[in-house]
Amino acid sequence: AQSVAQPEDQVNVAEGNPLTVKCTYSVSGNPYLFWYVQYPNRGLQFLLKYITGDNLVKGSYGFEAEFNKSQTSFHLKKPSALVSDSALYFCAVSAVRESPNDMRFGAGTRLTVKP
Amino acid sequence: GAGVSQSPSNKVTEKGKDVELRCDPISGHTALYWYRQSLGQGLEFLIYFQGNSAPDKSGLPSDRFSAERTGGSVSTLTIQRTQQEDSAVYLCASSLVGGSIYNEQFFGPGTRLTVL
Numbered sequence: 001a002q003s004v005a006q007p008e009d010q011v012n013v014a015e016g017n018p019l020t021v022k023c024t025y026s027v028s029g030n031p032y033l034f035w036y037v038q039y040p041n042r043g044l045q046f047l048l049k050y051i052t053g054d055n056l057v058k059g060s061y062g063f064e065a066e067f068n069k070s071q072t073s074f075h076l077k078k079p080s081a082l083v084s085d086s087a088l089y090f091c092a093v094s095a096v097r098e099s100p101n102d103m104r105f106g107a108g109t110r111l112t113v114k115p
Numbered sequence: 116g117a118g119v120s121q122s123p124s125n126k127v128t129e130k131g132k133d134v135e136l137r138c139d140p141i142s143g144h145t146a147l148y149w150y151r152q153s154l155g156q157g158l159e160f161l162i163y164f165q166g167n168s169a170p171d172k173s174g175l176p177s178d179r180f181s182a183e184r185t186g187g188s189v190s191t192l193t194i195q196r197t198q199q200e201d202s203a204v205y206l207c208a209s210s211l212v213g214g215s216i217y218n219e220q221f222f223g224p225g226t227r228l229t230v231l
Contacts, residue, residue, distance in 0.1 A: 004157070036222075043119060043206065043222030044158075090157065105157035 002027035002095045006106035013081045013113055021076040021109045023065075023091030033074040034092040034103070035065055044090065050074060061085070081113045117141070119223035121207050127229045128197055136192040136226045140209030147190050148220060149182055152204040161205075164190065165212075197230045204228070 003026045013019045025031050035047040048059025055067040065076045076089060091106040120139045128134050140147050149161040160174040164184045175181070179197075184190040194201055204227050208220040 041224060043224045044208075045222070046219045092158075103160070107157045 002031070002093050002102075002104050004091050004093045004104055004106040006089075006091055006109045008109050009107075011109055011111045013111070015083050015113050015115050016080050019078050019081040019085070019111065019113070021089050021091075021111060023074045023076065023106060024072050025074060025091075025093040026072065027093055027095045029095055031067075031072075031074075032094040033065070033067060034094075035059065035063070035074075035076050036090045036092065036105075037061075038088040038090065038108075040087070047076070047089075081111075083113050083115055086111055086113045119207055119209055119221050121205075121223040121226050123226060124224065125227045125229075127231065129231050130199060131196055133193065133195045134197055134228065136194075136205050136207075136228070138190045138192070138207030138209075138223060140188065140190070140207070141221055142188075144209035144211055144221070145187065146210045146212060146218070147184055148208040148210075149190070149192050150206040150208065151176075152206055152225065154203075158206065161192070194228075197228075199230045202228055202230045 005024045007022055033050040036044040037047050038044045047063050048057050048065055050057045050067045058064045063078050065074050067074050088108045088110050090108050092103050094103045122137045126134055145166045147164040150158040151161055152158050162182045163171040179195045182192045204225040206222055206225045208222045210218040210220045212218050
């Protein structure tokens, strides 16, 4: 079964610096990869996804992620962090295009951006 | 328009009691999902409803857990004889059409359940 690992429980960066939130996956076949963000007291929000095509995917709020097949990674990045980016970030992977319960989420990484 | 709403936002109960958690999906969304988010864990799929089809219950952890969706809209997740390990945040999500990676899931704010 597919799985996702987010190796860092916590990431701290200074405002204005670039940020990276790491995600590696394990799946048989082609992976379909997602990033979600959870702000305090709010539901998860979709950020971006990789289905096929360009390895660099651009999403909401200036975030992007790069699919790296050889390293089985899908790290989330942003060139210049904002304090408002502080939240809990989840990576997810699905191995089947058409399956409702196939998506597997990572444990989450808490990003803190300090002024 | 209105997003997915869940109630209550917080629920504290005693071990052995039954609880009901409610989810109001986005109007017009035919698919509805329940997940459980435990401290330090990722989201755990529980159950999925799509239109009038039989629900996919493959993620329910035990027979103490059940869910229903009335009229293709509101859903209730029921946990009977709650145990302390049931303590978690229960998230509901809906999507326009279900069962596909192409259909974005919209999540509610969750219900934080604490079993004493």
